[in-house]
Amino acid sequence: MKTYLIEIKLNKELKEVEVTAQETLLEILRNKLGAIDVKDGCGKGDCGACAVLLDGKAVNSCLTLALQANGKEVTTLRGIGNEKNPHPIQNSFVKHGAVQCGFCTAGMVVIAKAFLNQNQNPSRQEIREAISGNLCRCTGYEKIIDAIQNMALESKS
Amino acid sequence: MGELEYLITKDFEEIFSAIEKTKGLAKFIAGGTNIIPYMHAEAISPELLIDLNGLEDLKYIREKNGTITIGALTTISEIVASEIIGNKCQILHSAANSLGSPLTRNRATIGGNLADASPAADMAPPLLALEASIHTKRGGVEGREIPLDKFFIGPNKTVLAEDELITQIRFSKPKDSARGIFIKLGLRNSLAISVVSIAVILDMEGQVCQKARVALGAVAPTIIRAFHVESKLEGGEINENIIQECAEIVKEEISPISDIRASAEYRRLASSVILKRAIQQVLKGEVL
Structure with missing residues (x-):
C-alpha cells in the first residue's frame, strides 16, 4: 500500500505520520496518534462526534482526508482542555449537567469553542444553529445550550 | 480496488x-x-x-461591473459569511446556510456541490434562477463557459469532460428591483437533504412582472427551471388566479421519484404548495 509522510501540529505538538490516501483524519488521529478523545460516530458527517479544529475551523474529521490535514494545525478536545486543566467550556458542561453518556461531548465542546471564538454574546437560537451538526441522543440539547450560553455570560462578567 | x-x-x-x-x-x-x-x-x-x-486563486467572491464571480474552491461557509452575497444575493445566502451542517459547510465547496450534480444540490436552484454560468479549464484545449441550465444531464452527471474542472461560477448581480426567495423543504431543520427546494426571482415594475425565474431541486433527475411557470408569471400582474394556475402547471413540469425521503405524489403536492408560498412571499417584498 502506497503511503505518504505527513506532518501535523496536533494540539500544539508537531507529529509526523505515515498515511495512505484513503485514510481519514479521524482514522489516523485515533489509530495512529492515540487521540481517542476524538469520537468515531457515524463516519459520514451526520453526527459531529468526530469534530476537530483544522486551522481553527470546526470540521468533521471523518470527512477530511488525513492528507488534507498535512501542514495544518489540528486541535482536539484535549487540546482545548484536560482533566488537570479544564477549559471553562468543559467546566460549564459539568456544572449544567450537559454530559450524560458523553459520546457527543467531545464534538460539542470543540464546536462550542469554535463558535464562542466568533460570537461572545450568543442567543439561544444562534447556539442551536451552531450545534446543529452535532447529534446528542441523551440531553435533549437544552442543557448543552445552557452550558454554552452560561459560559459566554460568565466569561463576559 | x-x-x-x-x-x-x-x-x-x-x-x-x-x-x-x-x-x-x-x-x-x-x-x-x-x-x-x-x-x-x-x-x-x-x-x-x-x-x-x-490550486491557488480559486477561493474568492468578487463583484465587478455588476458581475459576481465565485471561485470554485470557495467554501459554503465563506459564502454564508460573504457581505457581497448577503447584501446582493440573499437567496444564495439562504441556500448556503441550509446546506448540511456548520461542520460540513466549513469543508464543502461551491464547485464541488455543482460538480456532484445531486438532483437535490442546495446551491443549484438559486444559481439556476440567477442564470449563472460555469467557467472551466481543460487539458489541451481552451476552457469554456457553460450556462448552468446546460450543465446538469442526470443524477450525478454533468457535461464536464473527465479532464475538465470548474474554476469559477459567474452571474449578473440581480437588479435592484428584483426580489427573490429560496425555500427548502427537508425532513428536519439541520443536516437535511431537500425533499423539494425552490428558488424564485421576480423582477417587478409596479404590479407588472417583467421577468420571472423559477428553479426547483429534488423533483427531477436534475435541478430544473420551470419554464412554463416563468412564462405564466411574466408580462402581467400576478394575482391569486395566476398563482393558482402556476401551482397547477408546476405539477406537470416536474418529474419526481419516490425515495426514502418522500413519495413522488407527495413531492408533486409539496412543490405546488411551496411554489405558491414562494411567489406570495416574494410579492410581499422578500429581499433578494
Whole structure:
C-alpha cells in the first residue's frame, strides 16, 4: 500500500505520520496518534462526534482526508482542555449537567469553542444553529445550550 | 480496488497529465464531504485522488461591473459569511446556510456541490434562477463557459469532460428591483437533504412582472427551471388566479421519484404548495 509522510501540529505538538490516501483524519488521529478523545460516530458527517479544529475551523474529521490535514494545525478536545486543566467550556458542561453518556461531548465542546471564538454574546437560537451538526441522543440539547450560553455570560462578567 | 494514490499541486498541467495517465480512474476532491462517503460506500473506486486545494486563486467572491464571480474552491461557509452575497444575493445566502451542517459547510465547496450534480444540490436552484454560468479549464484545449441550465444531464452527471474542472461560477448581480426567495423543504431543520427546494426571482415594475425565474431541486433527475411557470408569471400582474394556475402547471413540469425521503405524489403536492408560498412571499417584498 502506497503511503505518504505527513506532518501535523496536533494540539500544539508537531507529529509526523505515515498515511495512505484513503485514510481519514479521524482514522489516523485515533489509530495512529492515540487521540481517542476524538469520537468515531457515524463516519459520514451526520453526527459531529468526530469534530476537530483544522486551522481553527470546526470540521468533521471523518470527512477530511488525513492528507488534507498535512501542514495544518489540528486541535482536539484535549487540546482545548484536560482533566488537570479544564477549559471553562468543559467546566460549564459539568456544572449544567450537559454530559450524560458523553459520546457527543467531545464534538460539542470543540464546536462550542469554535463558535464562542466568533460570537461572545450568543442567543439561544444562534447556539442551536451552531450545534446543529452535532447529534446528542441523551440531553435533549437544552442543557448543552445552557452550558454554552452560561459560559459566554460568565466569561463576559 | 487498486492502490489509491494522491496528488496535490498548484500546477494545472500536472493535473491534466495525471488524468491522462490514469485513464478514467482519477477523481477530483475538494472539500471531500461527498467523495469520502462515496469511497466508503464503494460507489466510486478511483486509483488517483487529485486534491484541488493545491490550486491557488480559486477561493474568492468578487463583484465587478455588476458581475459576481465565485471561485470554485470557495467554501459554503465563506459564502454564508460573504457581505457581497448577503447584501446582493440573499437567496444564495439562504441556500448556503441550509446546506448540511456548520461542520460540513466549513469543508464543502461551491464547485464541488455543482460538480456532484445531486438532483437535490442546495446551491443549484438559486444559481439556476440567477442564470449563472460555469467557467472551466481543460487539458489541451481552451476552457469554456457553460450556462448552468446546460450543465446538469442526470443524477450525478454533468457535461464536464473527465479532464475538465470548474474554476469559477459567474452571474449578473440581480437588479435592484428584483426580489427573490429560496425555500427548502427537508425532513428536519439541520443536516437535511431537500425533499423539494425552490428558488424564485421576480423582477417587478409596479404590479407588472417583467421577468420571472423559477428553479426547483429534488423533483427531477436534475435541478430544473420551470419554464412554463416563468412564462405564466411574466408580462402581467400576478394575482391569486395566476398563482393558482402556476401551482397547477408546476405539477406537470416536474418529474419526481419516490425515495426514502418522500413519495413522488407527495413531492408533486409539496412543490405546488411551496411554489405558491414562494411567489406570495416574494410579492410581499422578500429581499433578494
